[in-house]
Amino acid sequence: MPAMRIQCPPGACICERERLLSQPEGDLRILMLTREEEKRLLARIESIDSLADLRHVQGLMRRQLGIVVDIAPGSNEVRTVMGLRIEVLPQPGLCRKTRKSIPAALRRCFEARRQVVFDLLDEHDLLAAVHDGVSRP
Incomplete structure (x- = not known):
């Protein structure tokens, strides 16, 4: 059996x-x-160099660990990477610290590689007018 994440101290995590372990049909991949492995994952996230690579890493996290990360422009104007909404969806077995570490690693990546952010925004048509040279309402 592969190594499993050690249990968090009682009361320190949710x-x-x-x-999860008591459910016969539980998805144990996250454990x-x-x-x-989490350190390796965070390093991999920080080394993302394109939108395609970001989507690839998101797919790997979903397939291999069941982790779903939703990244989208925030409801207000996006002026910095802090304006992006990065949400790791809750799931049994996912440590609270990991749920905070993944968005932090993504923000570090986005700070270092602004083109990934621009491509992400463009994917949502927020920068289409700028790229086309056409002003849109």
């Missing part, structure tokens, strides 16, 4: 690890994310 991961519901024990509930394979040991602390060492």
Whole structure:
């Protein structure tokens, strides 16, 4: 059996690890994310260099660990990467710290590689008018 993430100290996390382990149909993939593997994942996220690579990493996290990360422009104007909405959807077994670490790693990536942010915004048609040279209402 592959290594499993060690249990968080009681009261320190809301991961519901024990509930997940007690469910016969529970998705245990997330428990394979040991602390060492989490460090590798965060380093991989920080090294994302394109929108296609971002989507690839999102797909890998979903397939291999069941982690769903939703990234979209915030409801207000996006002036910095802080204006992006990055949400790691809750799931049993996903540590609270990991749910915070993934968006932080993505923000570090976006700060270092602004083109990924521009492409992400363009994917949502927020910069289409700028690229076309046409002013749109």
